Amino acid sequence: MKIALDAMGGDFAPEMPVAGAIEAVNEFDVEIILVGDSEQIKKYLTNKRYLSNKISIIHASEVVSMDESPSTAIRKKKDSSIRKAIELVKNKEADACVSAGHSGVIMATSLLLLGKLPNVDRPAIATLFPSLTGFIVLIDVGANVDCKPKNLLQFAYMGDAYFRALFNEPNPKIAILSIGEEDSKGNELTKEAFRLLKKSDLNFIGNIEGKDIFTSVADVVVCDGFIGNIVLKVSEGLAETVLKMLKREIANIKTGKIGYLMIKPAIRNFKKRTDYSEYGGAPLLGINGTSIICHGRSTERALKNAIKVAVEISKQKVSEKIAEALVRY
Amino acid sequence: MKIALDAMGGDFAPEMPVAGAIEAVNEFDVEIILVGDSEQIKKYLTNKRYLSNKISIIHASEVVSMDESPSTAIRKKKDSSIRKAIELVKNKEADACVSAGHSGVIMATSLLLLGKLPNVDRPAIATLFPSLTGFIVLIDVGANVDCKPKNLLQFAYMGDAYFRALFNEPNPKIAILSIGEEDSKGNELTKEAFRLLKKSDLNFIGNIEGKDIFTSVADVVVCDGFIGNIVLKVSEGLAETVLKMLKREIANIKTGKIGYLMIKPAIRNFKKRTDYSEYGGAPLLGINGTSIICHGRSTERALKNAIKVAVEISKQKVSEKIAEALVRY
Numbered sequence: 001m002k003i004a005l006d007a008m009g010g011d012f013a014p015e016m017p018v019a020g021a022i023e024a025v026n027e028f029d030v031e032i033i034l035v036g037d038s039e040q041i042k043k044y045l046t047n048k049r050y051l052s053n054k055i056s057i058i059h060a061s062e063v064v065s066m067d068e069s070p071s072t073a074i075r076k077k078k079d080s081s082i083r084k085a086i087e088l089v090k091n092k093e094a095d096a097c098v099s100a101g102h103s104g105v106i107m108a109t110s111l112l113l114l115g116k117l118p119n120v121d122r123p124a125i126a127t128l129f130p131s132l133t134g135f136i137v138l139i140d141v142g143a144n145v146d147c148k149p150k151n152l153l154q155f156a157y158m159g160d161a162y163f164r165a166l167f168n169e170p171n172p173k174i175a176i177l178s179i180g181e182e183d184s185k186g187n188e189l190t191k192e193a194f195r196l197l198k199k200s201d202l203n204f205i206g207n208i209e210g211k212d213i214f215t216s217v218a219d220v221v222v223c224d225g226f227i228g229n230i231v232l233k234v235s236e237g238l239a240e241t242v243l244k245m246l247k248r249e250i251a252n253i254k255t256g257k258i259g260y261l262m263i264k265p266a267i268r269n270f271k272k273r274t275d276y277s278e279y280g281g282a283p284l285l286g287i288n289g290t291s292i293i294c295h296g297r298s299t300e301r302a303l304k305n306a307i308k309v310a311v312e313i314s315k316q317k318v319s320e321k322i323a324e325a326l327v328r329y
Numbered sequence: 330m331k332i333a334l335d336a337m338g339g340d341f342a343p344e345m346p347v348a349g350a351i352e353a354v355n356e357f358d359v360e361i362i363l364v365g366d367s368e369q370i371k372k373y374l375t376n377k378r379y380l381s382n383k384i385s386i387i388h389a390s391e392v393v394s395m396d397e398s399p400s401t402a403i404r405k406k407k408d409s410s411i412r413k414a415i416e417l418v419k420n421k422e423a424d425a426c427v428s429a430g431h432s433g434v435i436m437a438t439s440l441l442l443l444g445k446l447p448n449v450d451r452p453a454i455a456t457l458f459p460s461l462t463g464f465i466v467l468i469d470v471g472a473n474v475d476c477k478p479k480n481l482l483q484f485a486y487m488g489d490a491y492f493r494a495l496f497n498e499p500n501p502k503i504a505i506l507s508i509g510e511e512d513s514k515g516n517e518l519t520k521e522a523f524r525l526l527k528k529s530d531l532n533f534i535g536n537i538e539g540k541d542i543f544t545s546v547a548d549v550v551v552c553d554g555f556i557g558n559i560v561l562k563v564s565e566g567l568a569e570t571v572l573k574m575l576k577r578e579i580a581n582i583k584t585g586k587i588g589y590l591m592i593k594p595a596i597r598n599f600k601k602r603t604d605y606s607e608y609g610g611a612p613l614l615g616i617n618g619t620s621i622i623c624h625g626r627s628t629e630r631a632l633k634n635a636i637k638v639a640v641e642i643s644k645q646k647v648s649e650k651i652a653e654a655l656v657r658y
Contacts, residue, residue: 119548
């Protein structure tokens with residue numbers, strides 16, 4: 001499997017992407033094409049141990065910065081590392097691409113160069129969430145801010161294929177994120193999507209409430225991208241806030257200092273388990289190819305895990321399976 | 330101040346409402362009218378210590394159960410404890426009403442009997458959220474699942490008046506919950522609401538992301554009721570999940586058991602600080618009167634605090650202030 005990695009994307013590029021690529025080729029069976037400023041990339045590859053035939057470089061002379069407008073970046077920067085990485089997928093020189101760059105530009109360029117799958121109206125971003133018993137997929141988390149019911153139905157098929165591929169689960173439980181479990185609860189969008197999902201051949205279990213996202217009642221939770229993005233950010237923010245508040249309360253009690261030292265490794269383990277970098281990037285699903293969007297703050301670990309997700313999605317032919325399912329439907 | 334309390338509302342009625350009423354009259358200056366089955370209420374009042382002139386009973390022969398359809402309950406149960414409590418507000422025999430009963434029925438009956446304030450299109454439910462530095466108000470958390478931009482503007486005025494009343498803050502910071510801080514970020518609804526809020530005389534600070542709800546960047550966070558309800562439930566669920574995961578990690582390490590015992594009081598304090606029952610019920614704002622909706626699982630403490638919120642809202646004339654602000658606008 002060959003993955004094109006945008007070496008210039010993210011807050012810590014090219015250092016972290018290059019380090020992530022090295023970790024990946026050393027840990028599992030993958031070839032990486034690093035796309036970006038070849039001089040800079042070479043600098044970070046120097047004196048590192050890795051199978052040199054597993055990493056290659058393709059030069060790109062431009063970099064899209066995080067605050068650029070997607071339309072300008074796409075129009076003007078034809079030689080950007082993002083675009084060149086996606087072109088490699090388009091030309092079948094890579095199986096998938098991974099980038100921690102400007103997510104709007106990755107999304108728009110992927111759509112432009114790779115195109116949508118047949119029967120897909122809107123691609124969507126799927127993300128993994130740690131739950132009490134494993135992981136769940138939340139889709140969409142930001143590609144589409146105003147959705148129609150049929151979009152949510154298509155997201156469900158995408159999330160279904162993605163969950164199957166990652167967890168080898170033959171029949172994932174699909175739910176709509178709503179404000180009550182009853183069939184009749186929801187807004188106009190979710191009520192109509194409910195009717196569509198009910199008629200589908202998916203394992204649709206109905207509506208779930210926000211509190212049930214983390215209990216793995218469902219494997220795949222479907223919502224529009226505006227809500228998905230807010231849920232994602234609320235969760236990030238709240239988990240941090242809970243830990244901060246807890247630390248403050250611990251500092252306020254007599255036995256707190258010593259007690260904290262004793263449980264500190266557990267807090268570290270908890271953080272590790274819930275850290276986004278442990279479960280890699282978020283794929284843009286519904287396009288004709290594999291494109292993984294990573295957090296701008298991605299570390300080498302996050303990028304390595306995103307490469308792993310890219311390999312898995314390509315190997316399991318998630319795009320093909322989404323297309324088949326939508327034809328079948 | 331006289332508060333009508335629905336003694337039959339909630340999972341633990343009438344025991345908890347009666348106990349909450351007793352706590353309230355013993356702790357602060359308020360008179361309570363307990364509305365419900367007078368025989369049952371009397372049973373729970375017997376042998377309790379309280380100033381007997383502070384608590385009175387008004388009999389209601391019917392109770393709305395939690396799974397009843399609001400339309401049927403409103404049409405058929407004219408002598409329900411919810412309706413009678415709200416009638417007392419309508420007839421100026423009480424300053425406000427508090428109920429832990431069926432929230433849909435409380436909402437619809439309040440609207441029906443008390444009516445909307447002038448210039449209010451849709452009443453909204455406001456709730457307090459604990460943040461790192463105090464509290465924020467989130468509005469709407471469930472009264473309206475499909476909103477128009479002008480509804481969000483009105484919610485902002487309601488939240489503003491509520492926050493002022495509770496925290497004596499002359500100029501609360503108002504924000505829209507969105508998917509990015511930039512002016513241009515959001516869905517159709519929030520982008521148009523952004524333009525309306527920008528032109529208002531409120532202290533509008535722009536969009537905030539989900540992660541910033543808990544940092545008190547803003548005092549009042551405005552969103553449609555579908556999203557607000559999901560955020561509320563996600564937060565409840567996630568806070569619980571974080572604690573459970575943390576406990577599991579603590580149990581997995583050698584020094585965990587003893588460390589946990591040492592920090593246990595801190596966890597208790599944390600729970601207390603973030604427990605919904607500490608900050609009372611959620612008012613339905615925008616109606617001509619004060620009606621507080623409490624969690625179905627409300628304890629006596631939650632009900633006592635809801636009574637306190639009812640007193641504060643009535644004293645500070647929040648409804649009048651909302652009406653004035655909307656006329657001014």
